[in-house]
Amino acid sequence: MTPFSYHRPEAIDEALALAGPDSRFIAGGTNLLDLMKENLLHPRRLIDINRLPLREITPTPEGGLLIGALVGNAELAWDPRIEARYPLVAKAILAGASPQLRNMASTGGNLLQRTRCYYFYDAQTPCNKREPGSGCPARDGLNRMHAILGASDACVAVHPSDLCVALAALGAQVHTQGPQGKRRIDFADFHRLPDDEPWRDNNLDERELVTAVELPPQGYAGHCAYLKLRDRASYAFALVSVAAALDLDGERIRGARIALGGVAHKPWRLVEAEQLLCGRRAEPAAFAEAAERLLQSAQPLAGNAFKIELARRAIVRALGEAAGGTPR
Amino acid sequence: MNTLAAPVGQPLARVDGPLKVTGQARYAAEFGAPGLLHGVVVCSRIARGQVLRIDAREAEALDGVVLVLTHENRPPVASYDKPYQDDDAADGSPFRPLFNDRVLYSGQPLALVVAETRELARHAASLVRIEYRQEPHQTDLLAVREQAHEAPEPPPAPRGDFAGAFAAAPVRVECEYQTPVEHHNPMETHASTVFYQADGGLLVHDKTQGVQNCQRYLEQVFGLQGRIRVLAPFVGGAFGSGLRPQYQLPLAVMAALKLQRSVRVELSRQQMFTFGYRPRSLQRLRLGADRDGRLQALAHQALGQTSRFEDFTEHEVDWSGMLYACDNVQLGYRLAALDVYTPLDMRAPGAAIGVFALECAMDELAYAASVDPLELRLRNYSEVNGNQGKRYSSKELRACYVQGAERFGWAQRPQAPRSLREGNQLIGMGMATGVWEALQMPASARACIDADGRLQVSSATADIGTGTYTAMTQIAAAALGLPMEAVEFRLGDSNLPQAPLEGGSATVSSVGSAVHQACLALRQKLLDAAQQSPASPFTGASLDDVAFANGSMRLKRPPYTALALERIVGVSGALEAEVRVEPGEQRKNWATATHSAVFVEVRVDEELGTVKVSRVVSAVAAGRVVNPQTAGNQIVGGVVWGIGQALHEETLIDHRLGRYMNHNLAEYHLPVQADIPSIEAIFVEEHDSVVNALGSKGVGEIGIVGVAAAVANAVYHATGKRVRELPITLDKLL
Amino acid sequence: MSQNLPAAGAPAACRILLELNGERRELEVQPWTTLLDLLRDQLGLSGTKKGCDHGQCGACTVLVDGRRINSCLSLAVMQDGAKVTTVEGLAGADGLHxxxxxxxxxxxxxxxxxxxxxxxxxxxxxxxxxxxxxxxxxxxxxxxxxxxxxxxxxxxxxxxxxxxxxxxxxxx
CATH class of the missing domain: 1.10.150.120 ([2Fe-2S]-binding domain)
Incomplete structure (x- = not known):
């Protein structure tokens, strides 16, 4: 860990004033300290935002919920409003990390997790995400965990979050505040594909702070499922995960939401695939079509072709579970 | 009289339990002193080449950084191979840390940064710049399979005519199995704390399975004969990783000598992937049988990887020549050298992978011959170790099969794959046999009863979680008829009586025998002491005439006088006996082994390929079990290891970089609590008067052997897919 | 609280207050010291273990305000004012927890x-x-x-x- 100065502001403006090119905000610290200890990040200034007033979950005028950026992952998953109205969010959170980490990690921080790519995580190897221009050994190396969608020559890493997959599916919004003021970013526009700037995971500006995540009114509470496939039963990152949600009118699908984790540099969602389901009967043939469409542009790497078939089956399974009623 | 009565055989709580659950048990990195310095290791980025320059100026300039140790400024060390050859050394030239500028593998320690705090040392280590001259490397076993050489310790010689018998066999199976590199990953990382003493001697706390092994190593490498004491009262798991002195030990000693100060070096989890490991293997099996499945011919050829500097040899194929009756056997074992570190014994070395392949092949044979897999094993049962041509001193494997199958409900299993299902889940049942050697090594122990009647027994062995403290206390308490509370067993100190490395499931057999004999010798001394007093009722009595129970020595004949041991030593003063026990001559005429039968049920999601082990029964024949609770825990732990081997564990290497890449516990998957079902361990009754005086064979390894095969066989039974490459991850079942 | 960066070497220490195993402790910690290293290296409370130092094993689990966390991934300075219970603080006067x-x-x-x-x-x-x-x-x-x-x-x-x-x- 490189030496840094430590600051603990009490107000958002104070925090923003401290932010700069070599600074980082720290909340739970579960990923940032991990990266700093691995010698992958070297902030010279840490701004501890835990005393900022961002711990509330409040109803929005539209009928959704506004989740303060400092709300802990476990706290969020176990909030009665989340459990009742947004079980998809709760299920996604509880599928990730460990109880200890979920007690520490914040909502805002969860959005900013870095990839688990082996090469990104080993300071002794090249990685375009870590050292722009150094190359991507994963593209032709160990890439079983890596992207099948939206990857670039520069980077084939995937986003590791589970919560984000649910938020993408629900169409959440990210509230931020920076020197230029406040803004709301649609979840689909928050994370980026790697393109030729893989070191940029998201569209936040350097000094911008995530202040909240807003959930829209529709939570698909009755018909949703989060299915995570991984190499052990718990405490492992996803090979493929699916957040699936259906709005049913009897057996007919009125609306559908599907997002995939573990397959791309961001949670993968395709509105066209969801629209394919609208008006259809909730049955495997329809789900398979949606899966086909969602994976249409999938490109396997040498080690991860299985993910395409796995994702296809997982989508069908998750939609089937959702159609049968949210599993308790 | 029976000196192996209760508490031997009782499921007693661990004597070190309270220390462990309160955080009072202290491990190698947990001993401190004012002014203790912290060392952080800098490892090689390349797999082969030469260090051209180490630029440590930036690190050294930091306030609080005391030293950057490299091959250029280290203290003098021995230059020949011999001093480095520890008790578990492989054939060849052991690795010598910071010896010269050669880079032999990726991850090799090249510098040690020593600073006043851990954080500062870590930061400074990140500032050390190393320039290399890189040379082409090879780390891929498959790429060099044609360049393999015979292992220095060849497998048992062929017997019969394999080629002829195989060609003539009506049922034949030919298959190839692959197993990956695995790392021990004990929860405690390797660490050494070296206290520099006023007289220039060193008191060393090390994570090791052999304090005397480390002591000798340091004495020889640094020329410090008689000035090293090594302690390891608690070891946070090892599974073989502590059988050889690991590099943090000599590095910490170098820094302590150079600075004449106390130093601690603690490896990071990533650095736990920079020394020994279970080698990758490639195994070819050919089994020929008659129509009833009786083996006519068996060949097992294995290729293992080793380093360029040592030939690591393990017993990988030997099991195939001893587990079943077969007259025509051909075993082969070759090694290929790579630019990697030397492999290292890891829980049931050789057997964990060799028996995996054999027992999967037997399952293939069961299907080829249309015989129930358990019935196939019974048809090929052998009372003789075919490699040696000797009968087993005891072998209750048949009882393991019977009791394990009964408890598991094997009889209800339909033979055809894919015949059991529940919703999306395919259910499969598989079984396998396990086998391990029942070794005994020379060992010494001292038993001392003090004037208060408290017994202290000691030997320089280790307790790596295996329950040594508790088992030895039980053996000593039984021998002298004392309550557990009156006995203290000490270990993990190189000053104590000689003990072999704590490994190979031989500790109860070796050290336990020594403890037992030392206590028996002490009985004689107690009797002698009691006879010193004039008119002693014990006058003329021999040991046969007295019993030791309830803290007393009692005459077994009239007048049945009982004398508290406390009163004997109250008069005589403390009494002491030290013995050295060698394996008995009688062992030479017999084959000795532990056996097990493992039954596993799995549930496989037919569409998604996820495998969940839902039930395990492991029936074990290991002779006398000193403590069924701690021994059962060992077996269960072995089963968990086997599940990890079957489904999760694999160290991934990028051969272009020659480097392990999943060097952490997030991507090197050990099983977690959610992966583990109910596991039932059964000890079948087995009496053995040959193996050692205790009749006890050891249980550290047998628990894992066969488990991975039973899981793989269950997966086949569930899905009809034969996965021949571990681990069985979901992608292999899609 | 603000603490500035020194020119070289270790950052300057901050003062924090912990209720550690029921005892009020005023401590000097460097900002880059994790709660785990504070416990193990500075306070001699080595009951809390370091297995991976990266939140991947749980050996360092302690209770902060009654909730379990990985002490390896929290800076000690961030716990200023918290109530920390380690394994050493579980047993009561009347014996084991x-x-x-x-x-x-x-x-x-x-x-x-x-x-x-x-x-x-x-x-x-x-x-x-x-x-x-x-x-x-x-x-x-x-x-x-x-x-x-x-x-x-x-x-x-x-x-x-x-x-x-x-x-x-x-x-x-």
């Missing part, structure tokens, strides 16, 4: 290195009161690796101790 006693009774460990983390995690789990079935217990104890493979005994110990703890309430 019920969870510790259950671990001994069920032989829920071998080498003992993951044990303090398992116990603190189990106490945290009891406080959360979210695990009711055996599979839920397994899932919610999956943040604590045990390389010795004592999982079934760990589970048995927790199942045994939970009713007692639920009866007591409180946060260790």
């Amino acid at each position: 019920p969870m510790q006693a259950a671990f001994v009774r069920h032989d829920a460990f071998q080498c003992g290195y993951c044990t303090p983390g398992q116990i603190c995690s189990a106490v945290g789990l009891a406080n959360e009161n979210r695990a009711h079935t055996r599979d839920e217990l397994r899932e919610q104890m999956s943040g604590n690796l045990c390389r010795c493979g004592a999982y079934p005994n760990i589970l048995a110990a927790i199942e045994d101790a939970l009713p007692t703890l639920r009866g007591q309430g409180g946060d260790a």
Whole structure:
């Protein structure tokens, strides 16, 4: 860990004033300290935002919920409003990390997790995400965990979050505040594909702070499922995960939401695939079509072709579970 | 009289339990002193080449950084191979840390940064710049399979005519199995704390399975004969990783000598992937049988990887020549050298992978011959170790099969794959046999009863979680008829009586025998002491005439006088006996082994390929079990290891970089609590008067052997897919 | 609180206040020191273990304000004002904590290195009161690796101790 100065502001403006090119905000610290200890990040200034007033979950005028950026992952998953109205969010959170980490990690921080790519995580190897221009050994190396969608020559890493997959599916919004003021970013526009700037995971500006995540009114509470496939039963990152949600009118699908984790540099969602389901009967043939469409542009790497078939089956399974009623 | 009565055989709580659950048990990195310095290791980025320059100026300039140790400024060390050859050394030239500028593998320690705090040392280590001259490397076993050489310790010689018998066999199976590199990953990382003493001697706390092994190593490498004491009262798991002195030990000693100060070096989890490991293997099996499945011919050829500097040899194929009756056997074992570190014994070395392949092949044979897999094993049962041509001193494997199958409900299993299902889940049942050697090594122990009647027994062995403290206390308490509370067993100190490395499931057999004999010798001394007093009722009595129970020595004949041991030593003063026990001559005429039968049920999601082990029964024949609770825990732990081997564990290497890449516990998957079902361990009754005086064979390894095969066989039974490459991850079942 | 960066070497220390195992402690810590290293290196509370230093094993689990966390991924300075309970703080004057006693009774460990983390995690789990079935217990104890493979005994110990703890309430 490189030496840094430590600051603990009490107000958002104070925090923003401290932010700069070599600074980082720290909340739970579960990923940032991990990266700093691995010698992958070297902030010279840490701004501890835990005393900022961002711990509330409040109803929005539209009928959704506004989740303060400092709300802990476990706290969020176990909030009665989340459990009742947004079980998809709760299920996604509880599928990730460990109880200890979920007690520490914040909502805002969860959005900013870095990839688990082996090469990104080993300071002794090249990685375009870590050292722009150094190359991507994963593209032709160990890439079983890596992207099948939206990857670039520069980077084939995937986003590791589970919560984000649910938020993408629900169409959440990210509230931020920076020197230029406040803004709301649609979840689909928050994370980026790697393109030729893989070191940029998201569209936040350097000094911008995530202040909240807003959930829209529709939570698909009755018909949703989060299915995570991984190499052990718990405490492992996803090979493929699916957040699936259906709005049913009897057996007919009125609306559908599907997002995939573990397959791309961001949670993968395709509105066209969801629209394919609208008006259809909730049955495997329809789900398979949606899966086909969602994976249409999938490109396997040498080690991860299985993910395409796995994702296809997982989508069908998750939609089937959702159609049968949210599993308790 | 029976000196192996209760508490031997009782499921007693661990004597070190309270220390462990309160955080009072202290491990190698947990001993401190004012002014203790912290060392952080800098490892090689390349797999082969030469260090051209180490630029440590930036690190050294930091306030609080005391030293950057490299091959250029280290203290003098021995230059020949011999001093480095520890008790578990492989054939060849052991690795010598910071010896010269050669880079032999990726991850090799090249510098040690020593600073006043851990954080500062870590930061400074990140500032050390190393320039290399890189040379082409090879780390891929498959790429060099044609360049393999015979292992220095060849497998048992062929017997019969394999080629002829195989060609003539009506049922034949030919298959190839692959197993990956695995790392021990004990929860405690390797660490050494070296206290520099006023007289220039060193008191060393090390994570090791052999304090005397480390002591000798340091004495020889640094020329410090008689000035090293090594302690390891608690070891946070090892599974073989502590059988050889690991590099943090000599590095910490170098820094302590150079600075004449106390130093601690603690490896990071990533650095736990920079020394020994279970080698990758490639195994070819050919089994020929008659129509009833009786083996006519068996060949097992294995290729293992080793380093360029040592030939690591393990017993990988030997099991195939001893587990079943077969007259025509051909075993082969070759090694290929790579630019990697030397492999290292890891829980049931050789057997964990060799028996995996054999027992999967037997399952293939069961299907080829249309015989129930358990019935196939019974048809090929052998009372003789075919490699040696000797009968087993005891072998209750048949009882393991019977009791394990009964408890598991094997009889209800339909033979055809894919015949059991529940919703999306395919259910499969598989079984396998396990086998391990029942070794005994020379060992010494001292038993001392003090004037208060408290017994202290000691030997320089280790307790790596295996329950040594508790088992030895039980053996000593039984021998002298004392309550557990009156006995203290000490270990993990190189000053104590000689003990072999704590490994190979031989500790109860070796050290336990020594403890037992030392206590028996002490009985004689107690009797002698009691006879010193004039008119002693014990006058003329021999040991046969007295019993030791309830803290007393009692005459077994009239007048049945009982004398508290406390009163004997109250008069005589403390009494002491030290013995050295060698394996008995009688062992030479017999084959000795532990056996097990493992039954596993799995549930496989037919569409998604996820495998969940839902039930395990492991029936074990290991002779006398000193403590069924701690021994059962060992077996269960072995089963968990086997599940990890079957489904999760694999160290991934990028051969272009020659480097392990999943060097952490997030991507090197050990099983977690959610992966583990109910596991039932059964000890079948087995009496053995040959193996050692205790009749006890050891249980550290047998628990894992066969488990991975039973899981793989269950997966086949569930899905009809034969996965021949571990681990069985979901992608292999899609 | 603000603390500036010195030119070289270690950053300057900050003063923090902890309620550590029931005792008020005023401590000087460097900002880059984790809670785990503070406990182990500075305070001699080596009961809290370091297995990976990256939140991947759970050996460093402690209770902060009654909730289980990985002490390796928290800076000590960030815990200013918190109530921290380590394995050393669980046993009362009248003997072992019920969870510790259950671990001994069920032989829920071998080498003992993951044990303090398992116990603190189990106490945290009891406080959360979210695990009711055996599979839920397994899932919610999956943040604590045990390389010795004592999982079934760990589970048995927790199942045994939970009713007692639920009866007591409180946060260790």
